[in-house]
Amino acid sequence: MDPFDSLLRDVRAEGAAFGRSVLSPSWALRFTDGAPLTLCVPLRGEGWIVHPESDKPLLVRVGEAVVVRGPEPFVFSAEPRSSFRPDELRDVSCGQSLVAQPPDTGPAEQTVLLAGAYHVRSQAPQRLLGVLPPVLVVPDEHDCSSLRDYLDFQLGGCRPGRQIVLDRLLDWLLVCTIRDWFDQPGAEAPRWYRALSDATVGPALRAMHDAPGEPWTLASLAARAGVSRTTLAKRFTELVGEPPLTYLTDWRMTLAADMLAETTETVAAVARRLGYADAFGFSAAFKRIHGVSPGKHRTLTRFPAPSGEPPPGQVPRQTSPAGGHDQPLTSPPRR
Incomplete structure (x- = not known):
């Protein structure tokens, strides 16, 4: 996918x-x-x-x-x-x-x-x-x-x-x-859409969307793409506009927001499905990107704020600095 x-x-x-x-x-x-x-x-x-x-x-x-x-x-x-x-x-x-x-x-x-x-x-x-x-x-x-x-x-x-x-x-x-x-030529397509056709970045993007809960590292994504970590980090950032693991966190938190709004799964269960060993690291990442805690997001989406107040998630997005660390973005789920 x-x-x-x-x-x-x-x-x-x-x-x-x-x-x-x-x-x-x-x-x-x-x-x-x-x-x-x-x-x-x-x-x-x-x-x-x-x-x-x-x-x-x-x-x-x-x-x-x-x-x-x-x-x-x-x-x-x-x-x-x-x-x-x-x-x-x-x-x-x-x-x-x-x-x-x-x-x-x-x-x-x-x-x-x-x-x-x-x-x-x-x-x-x-x-x-x-x-x-x-x-x-x-x-x-x-x-x-x-x-x-x-x-x-x-x-x-x-x-x-x-x-x-x-x-x-x-x-x-x-x-x-x-x-x-x-x-179409000249259309303002998302940068990730153009990057899908790239031989280096395309496989990494598909891997993250196929299995967002996997404990991906820069090394494992690079192996999926068949290139070195340095090559993937540089090419991905050039084409997509952010490092691979930053993109992965953002995509995971997008999925998390929908899971919390549309299911009755606990925060810990959602965290595990998205590759986090516990709810603490997951909650910190969620609040950094969406501006509210997972529990608060669930409450706001089911009981919307009065007119005039911004909905959850409408805050400036914060991203981690670019880098090529060979460590998981989050701890892998406990077996």
Whole structure:
């Protein structure tokens, strides 16, 4: 498993919105889900994405997919306008039908939009979402017309399991769209994403994501990559921006935050799963990175702080100095 797999593994569509919507010049859809990510795919026709953080409206045609980063509402419109009157907007959310079709409109004039909202609550995917632009449009370079026809067919029927089919296809489209965006020349992909293709750094990254609880040392990671410790430390820091063991601690603490929020495991159990022999060293590392103790983080995620107070983890990240020490970052679990 590589970091891209790890960060998107648990991201799932929560009800694909769909509709055969005729967008006249005085009419537009405003998506109000507040979702961190929304995927929009025109199956027929075209429209303009108007986002408050985007410099100008972006045209989306059949054969393209757009990912919109929230939680701000955005507009899908028939024309490239930056503002609309309230009576021109129809508020919608993913999971409801987006139908606005006059009786005298034929199929050839219809705009068919498929959209899915992704309410990402875990911290792991946030490492990826934070580097995405407000709106990204990716052309179809692989001729997915047959898939679009299949999606259109699914929209027109009421067969059992239709919603699951649409959700899973949207999940697949989301992953492919983000990956294709990062692969474009000039795209601001995360440094670790570029480093995955490196013969030295790639194996070390995959090893840490495959088994974050292993007692990795610089020597064992270098052996996995087939290079010396010095070579790995230098190359990893150059490409990723931080030393291997610093990256490992950060990834472990990201996983720990999600485990504490989503499970009932004790702090000691989470510590052991992530390669720590006891809860003390684990708690110190967790507080250094997230700004609160593991127990406090669990309380805050289950009982959020009042509006206006920063959520847990929103503190400047502290990292250990670069180095090439041949010692485990933490003590290995007791056998």
